[in-house]
Amino acid sequence: MWGYLLRRLFESALILLGITFVTFILLYLVPADPARQIAGRSATAETVANIRDQLGLNDPLFVQYWRYLAGLFQGDMGRSYLQRAEVASLIMARLPASLMLMVTAIVTELIIGLTIGVVAALRRNKPADHSLMIFSFVAISAPQFVIGILLLYVFAVQLGWFPIGGYGTWAHFVLPSVTLGLLGAGWYSRMMRSSMIEVLNQDLVRTARAKGLSKLRIVTRHVMPNAILPIIAMIGIDIGLFMSGIVVVESVFGWPGIGQLAWQAIQRVDIPVIMGVTMVSATAIVLGNLLADLVAPLIDPRIKTK
């Protein structure tokens, strides 16, 4: 078990190293000049050249990359070009808000998605099933900014149930979590539905019925635990999906998280911040997958961590 964990952590570190390399090269290839962004439109070519020199942007790519890596290993993610602050402290200030949003969104999508999936499977090919599947289809295909704005308009502006934006109380969490979780809820409901239907047709359900068990017990004790197995692996992958969603949702709701930080940094070619946010989300994805793989054997005794 510990050996397995150690090996997986080592693999994760390698993956993250690869990601720093790819991101760095991609940012290097971007035609925009960060020095020009810092100096402003009216600055002379000489000023821009000076700034480039100061930031070490004239060094060869690999020298720059090495410098970045060396810093990273010492816990230094660099300084923001524009905000006059350490990238690490910028991210740390905003990370809790984003993480909280992600956790509430995961809970939301699992509750909505799994419930819909179970109900639809038990009412297969009946009107309830059809309407739930239409709902999940809409949830999957509607863009998140449209859903976000729609929810804001109805529940915050018109009904006034929730605050329009910002961060602070639990009421602030509801609309962003639902917006962020709705897409996943759509996916999960479809997966759970087909997984449930598959298990319902398995021999073990026939045995459970032959035992004289009640339908409720058969569904909760025999069908659902077996049906949820393929979904666990999905949750790990899902965190990647959230990272893209979080940029949109945080903008719509004015949420002070790393999504907004990333958005500002991208607009202004603030390379250290972009790198930092990328690293944080990559770490989240890698750890999420690791977590899913560690949880799976706890639920399914057939899977052994080796």
Place this chain on the structure above:
Amino acid sequence: MTETRETGGGGTRPLLTVRDLSVQVATEAGAKTVLDRLSFDLTGGETLALAGESGSGKSMTALAIMGLLPKPMARVSGGAIKLGETDLTAMDERGYRKIRSARVAMIFQEPMTSLNPLMTVERQLIEVLLEHEVCRRSEAPKQALRLLKDVRLTEPERRLKQYPHELSGGMRQRVMIAIALACDPEILIADEPTTALDVTVQAEILDLIRTLQAEHGTAVLMITHDMGVVAEMADRVIVLRHGRQEEAAPVRELFAAPQTDYARTLLAAVPRLGSAPARPQAEARKKIVEVDDLSVRFDITGGILNRTIARVHAVENVSFHIRERETLALVGESGCGKSTIGKALLGLVPWDGSIRVDGVQTRGRSRAMMHPVLRDIQMVFQDPGASMDARMTVGEQVIEPMRVHGLARGSELQDRAEWLFKRVGLSPDMLSRYPHEFSGGQRQRVCIARALSLSPKVIVADESVSALDVSVQAQVLDLLQELQEEDGLSYLFISHDMAVIDRVADRVMVMRLGQVMEEGPRDAVLRDPQHPYTKRLLAAVPVPDPTRSRPAMPDAAGIEEASPIFPVGQSPQRIALHDLRQGHRVARVAATTP
């Protein structure tokens, strides 16, 4: 339809009365009757067998009694099922729950898929005990343990905490039986309970059912396709076909003098050990396949660096040959390595040693280099449905190998495919159909046609008739024999079924844990077995003769429990064969060598 006259039970009132039971299944073409006015009685302590081939409605009868017909496709469309005085057909779901397991219990064919993989054996047992309030929650674990002891499971304390995947097939079926008998039901329905098990395990499970039946006085409704099982288990038999009763009789009468044509055909088609005619000797013919010191090992990896920590020694130093126009049968229980040998011959698994096909050494050949060899050696698999591409016409699938090997082109391909179809007894106009439009037997004919398309010299038949009904099985075996006589084909016939092997083999090789236990001419190995393992295998085969008194199973002396998995660097002890006479060779028995 004749009314069944019941004879069993010595005048006691029947536990279960089935009268004019009909079951309909909804199909696209409308309702189809899969069970048509079946009537029978079941009295305490007796065993009634429902025998028939696939589609005969035997399983539908069982599910109808349990109220487990797949809804909404199937429903009871007429008749009555009376358990004592209660009519089950009128029962609602709530009432039925009190009957299932408590009064009528059922065990199924596949013990692996029938158990919940995520629950320990203990939880699955306790669940049924508590549901029917057999005992209090605090006593349930003790009761579960007692049940496992009842079904003679070894190390019952440890088994309780295990999950189904940690048990062998036979143990799983014992757990299923323990669950079924937890509430001491009046009736046990056993739906093909041993079909998925090895023959020695089958003998043990059948024995267990008989013992428990005697202990508890349970009535057993045995559903099976295997006339051997019928003969060994049943007091009375109902032969079903296409949902109709063909014949109902006490078991001895049925086997001695079947009254209907169908029962006669069915019994005639059953392969019987020792009844096959002698086969001509093939001594002087050319050796087509020569295998020397074949070993196949599969790595098991683990640890931090994913290194190989152990190996499955699937096949260990096996040598044999097959002559022209000869059938060599490989027999053994699941996991003995017999299928792996077949795969190694076609280069489908990595192997060590030497394999020569028609004089050509295949060792070290790449996939491309195997091409010319594969023209000489082809394979026919167990499940013809799964080994065909469902989205390709059968014609395309027969033509494909000829195109890949450049044997023909254009209209010649079509001509050859038509000719092949005629040879295997199919109509050439079926070429444009898809696999799902064929029956199991027809599909296996298509697979044979595909294997024949390259005009091979050897065909590896891996359990090729195991999934087929006996009457169809007999036809396919006849076809294989015909092809052998006409084309001089050689077969490596891999099977677990001793009776089938008796029918087709010239020589027999018995395998266990990757090594050969005994080999020799069919008559020597099957009629005069020397190795205790072979003796046990043969004794376990159910004999379709109810008058024969069941011989005691030879005990497992000299056959030690073992696994083919060894740590890296270790190998199983190489078992030497010694010659008896005329090619009959047998492994030294551990017990006789001090």
